[in-house]
Every structure is written in C-alpha cells, then in structure tokens.
Amino acid sequence: MVPVAYSYRNLLVRWKTTLMTAAGFTLVVAVLIVMLAFTSGVTTVCAVSGEAENVIWLTKGNIDEVLSRIDVQTARQLELAPGVLSDDRGRALASRELYMMVTQRDEKTGRWEFMSVRGVYENALEVHTQVRLIEGRMFQRHCRELIIGRQLARAHDIRIGDRLTLGRASWDVVGICEAGGSAFESELWGDLDQLAGCFHRRGIYTAVVLRTADAATARETASYLDGSRQVAVDASCELDYYARQAEQTDLLRNAALVIGVFMAIGAALGVTNTMFAAISARTSDIAVLRIVGFTKGQILAAFLFESVLIAAIGGTLGSCLGYALNGLTLETAMGAKKVAFAFQVDAAVLSTAAVFTLVMGLLGGLLPAVSAMQIRPLESLR
C-alpha cells in the first residue's frame, strides 16, 4: 500500500512551495490551452465551411480565391461540366463569384481595415444551401444592396438599414444571413455586376462554384475537369478547399506545442527542485517509513504521486483559466481571408493539456523519487 495520505499531507504542510511549483504548471497549461483553442476554433470554422456537393474552381495554382482570375469564357466552359445540376429553368446550378478584400475606414477608430466582400448572382443561395437569411431580405439585382454574415454584423455592430461605404459608393444592408458558423458568416454579399463595376473587376470572376447531386458526383466532376486540357483551373470539393485553408493554422499549432514543451521543461525542473528539497528535509521520515515496512517501490510511488499531484493542481488551475476563454469570438486571418472564430476549449484541447501536465509531473518527480527510494534507513536515522 502506497502511503498516499503521507504525500498528500506533506503538500498541505508545505502549501506555499506546493502552490509556487504548481503555478509553473498553471501557466504552461493556460498558455497551451489558449494557443490550441485558437487553432481549434479556426479549424472548426473551416470544417463547417463548404458543402460536400459543391465543387469550387480557381485559376490553376491558387489555394485562395483572392488572387484567382477566371474570365467569362472559362466560366461558361466550366458550367458545361458533367454532373452539374440544373435549376428549375434548366440553367446550370453554378455560382460565379467575385471575392475581394475591400479596404474600409472604420468610422470610430479612423483606421483602414479589410472586409471580405463576395459578389454573387441570385442563384448563389441555391448553390450555397448552408447560407440562409435569418433577417431582412436578399439583395436585389442591379442594386447597391448587401446582405451581411451574422458574425461580421455582430463584430462591427452593423444592422439592417445601415449604409456602408464600399469603394466610392454607398451600399444598403438589407439582410443578415447565417451559415452554420462557417467562413461565409464573416462576409458581405452583394450583386456581382454592381461590385465588379465599382471595383473595376468587370469580366473577371475569382471562383465558380458548381452544385452536383451528391458528394461522389462532386468528386467525379472535380477530377474530370482537373484533368481537362481545355481549361486551366484547379478544381476541388468545397470541403477540401476549406480544409486546406485550415492547414495554415498547423504552423501555429506546432509553435504552440514547441512553446508548451519548453515551458513544460521549466515546470518539470521546478518540480524536481521542489521534490529534491522536500526529500532532503524528510530523510528521517523516509527512513521511518522504510523501517515500518514500506518497500522501496512504495516510497518511489509515494514521491511520484506527490509530484504528479502538484502538477495536477497546477494543471487544473490552468485548465480553469484557459476554459474562461471558451466561446470568446474574435476575427483573424485565414489565408487572405478574414474570418470570425470562437476560441474552442474542447475535450481534445483539455486532454492534450492534461497529458502534458501529467507527463511533466512524472518526469519532474522521477529523479527525486529514485533518490528517495535509495535512502538507507539506519544511516539516515543516526
């Protein structure tokens, strides 16, 4: 039987040292959770963006819509691809789109900032079925009207009836849409021709999105035109396109883990220091434990338990601090796009932090515990 109560009470007796050592783990875990919750939040936005039935076309080589340029003739060719559904009037269910980052001066701060603007035609809602109006109405063709994503409206406090200045023109906000928390909720949508005219982009699309019957057809259509020599475009299923955007957060996720490892080394060495000090002050205690029958293995386990307990206390506090961020919504860059995301402290993030904490607690306590195990009882009591 491991002397668990002995370990636990020792932590209480030395509560100041226990708390200071645990604080190291608190910081490691809090930082790790903040960084992982950020990447998890952005990844979630990407994961819920796009639909399996849609195929998105960009100019060859582009991984983002901003720099892609598709001319009218190529767009017409793309709409003839096999597998594309037709609307009730027999026209291909294809959404020609013009995506731009528009600079706009914030009236409150006076600073210039970017806004994501997408020019579309009226059939866009039939292609992007996850986008639906929750307030107001759709913009009218040939009018300077906009519908705004829910997240963007919330972040900039924009309401129906507001007038926005985009370029040299004023645009009326006539509707608010939601799209299942996807990147579309961070965009403004307006009539493609009006936007193209305003921003000198006539005759240019950045992407064409085609609607097919199901995910399998979408993949077939994508691979068919991807191999085509007639049109120089890159085709991918919309879900894959947004999944690739999420890969950009991999760098930050890796950076988070590297920073976490370095901080964890610091915390583990702190535990080692504390435990060595504790052992040197308790050699006679350990000797007595050995004399009353506790084995070397039980002593080792008791001290390991003590260091893990310190780590767990710190880790729990850090998790609580990190969890306070859960759901906080901010905007960030995703490629050239700007999207709203919510910090997501989910089970995966908490488990990673817990594993970090426990492994570092174990490693930090190992050397001192081994040294405690090797204490010779009689010599220590002399």
Add this chain to the structure above:
Amino acid sequence: MFKFAALIFKNLGRNKVRTTLTVLTIVALVAIYSFVCTVTDVAKTMMTAHSGDTRLLVQEKWSLPSLFPVRHVPKIAAVDGVVDWTAWNAYAGVVGEDTPIIAGLATRLDNFRAMHSGLEDLDPAILEAWEKERTGALVGQQIAQQIGRKVGQTFTVTSATHPGKNLEFKIIGILPSGIWQLTFFFRRDYYEEATGDRELVNAMWLKVRDAETGKRVAATVSEMFEHSPTQVKVETESAGIARFSGHVQTIVNIITFVANVLLVNMIIAQANSISITVRERRKEMAILKVLGFQPGMILALIVLEAMLVGSISGVAGAALAYATSELNASGALGGTVTILAQFPVPAAFIVRGFFVGAAVGFAASAIPAWNVRKVEVAEVFVRL
C-alpha cells in the same frame, strides 16, 4: 567587497543540483522567450516609425489585390519631394505539382537596395549578375528550399495570377534570412515583356526626404487622383504594414501574451528555488547577523545571488536561441524551419538575455530576500 562576491559564488556551489536545475529552467525559458520576442520585435519594429516614415506605399484605394494604371506612375514619381521610387507587380504560381504556391514581385533593378527594407546590405556582386541576366531572380531562402533549386539553376512558374503566362527564372542570388523568406524578386522589364502587362501595377513605393515631406507628398498624390476612376491611397511604410498586421492582430496578441507569461513563469520558477534555499539557510543567516552582517547586506546577498544565476542563465538561453537560429538559417540542422528563418534571433539578444535574466533574478528574489532580513537570531537559535 571582494569577500562579499566570493561568498555569493560559494553559495552557488553549495547545492549544485539545485543551482543546475534552476539554471536549466531559466535557460529553457529564456531560449523560447528569445524566439517568441523576436517575432513580436520584428512586428513592432516594422510598425513603428523610423525609415518607415520616409518610405511611402501607394496602392489602389479600395480593394485587394490593389491594381492601378501604370500611367499614374510617372505622375506620382514627379511629385515634388519624391527622392526615389519603385513599382511592384505581383506574380504567383507553382513550380511543379507538389510545391506550394510561391509569390514573386517584379521590381526596378537600378535602385533595388535603396527601395527595399532589410536588403540595403545586399552584396553588390549579386546585383551586377542580375543586370546581366534578364530572367534573373533573387529568391528567398525558404522558396529555394521548397522548389529544390540553388543559385545558377532555373525554375518555371505555372502562373496562378497570370493564366497561361508561365515564366522561367534563373536564380542569381538567395535573399538573406528575414522577412523576404517567402518572396522572390525579378526584373520589371522581364515581367512586362513576358506577360505583356504594361498597363497596370499593384503597388508603388516612394522614398521621401523626411516625415514632413512624406505627409505633404501623401496628400498631394491622394488629391491628384481624387477624381480619377482609380483612386489611390498613400500611407507610410509603417502604417501600411500596421494595416496588414491588423489582419493578423489576434495572432500577434496571442504571441505577446505568451511572451509575458514566459517572463512570469521564469520569475515563479526562480522564486520557488530561492524560497527553498532561503528556508534551508535560516540558521546561516542568523549566524551572519551574529557576525555583524546588517539586514541590508543579507538582503543584497540573496538578491545578487539570484541576479547572478539569472543573468548567466539568461545569456546561455539567449545564446542557445541565437545559435539554433543561425544553424537553422545555414541549413546545418538538416532542414530549415520556416518560422525560425523568417524571424532570425539577432546576436544582440544575448545582451538582452543578460538583462532579462538579471531582472528575473531580482524580481524572483525580492520577496524571499525581504523576508530573510527579518530573521530573528534568538528565534532561530532556540530551535537548534
């Protein structure tokens, strides 16, 4: 005084395990702190005014990617107060099937060094070679690795921005590590000939004498095209970069938060170690008092010991970060880590490591040292 210093050094050697563990803790934390701070320093340096206020960025006013007519260029260049200028055209694409998209900038060759931040010290021999090679490209280290090419080799870009205009380039030099790691530069004359694009530019950079002239030039240029179908926006280099950085502000905030937490973490780690040391040495402190040491001297003893450990560890941690960064840049680590190459830790950080370590030592030891100066001699001896 000398004896006092000797006492501090001897104290460090009394519990070698603890000193070593404390040093290792701070080395690890200062090393990662150096990397994190380098990222935030680069961002802040680029955003704050210095040369940034004498270099102006001209772009189309309303949208990204910016495009404005090339006929605006000579008019802008002729504005009173403009000392020098260059224009950029962006060109991006892929090299082969499996490489990521790479971005190039067509620019003027004759004033290349003067007009590009961070490239002022570029080897003139590279520019001479560039003058002789029309298809020459100056390539960021990271791009060179991604496409697996070296100086003297050629590569062909399948354009994503100019469909059907696939250009071949010959590498005439590699850009030093820093902000241009993921960019390549090539000649404007080659761009215009090869793409046939002689009508539009993406951006223009202006050099002006001083910040005041910069403001005047910015106002003049903005006014010149106020009624043109394509309006332009003029801002200082620092303001332009700040606007783009605003796009990634959340990430910058997170990194700044991490840097601050690292500092607190260092202080806690060392404070813990010092507290243990002080607790174990209460008897010794009492004896020092009996021998005539004033409370202030005992306080100084503890604080200086902590600052010594902190500063030595700080220098070692920063030196470790600098060495890793240099080895990474040279490719000696068997590959290049992109983010390290983009934000190389400067040698000056070793000096900063000294001060950071010393400051951490001071902050960590202040409370334990303050407590120990109040040690009651009688109370300690009664317990013996």
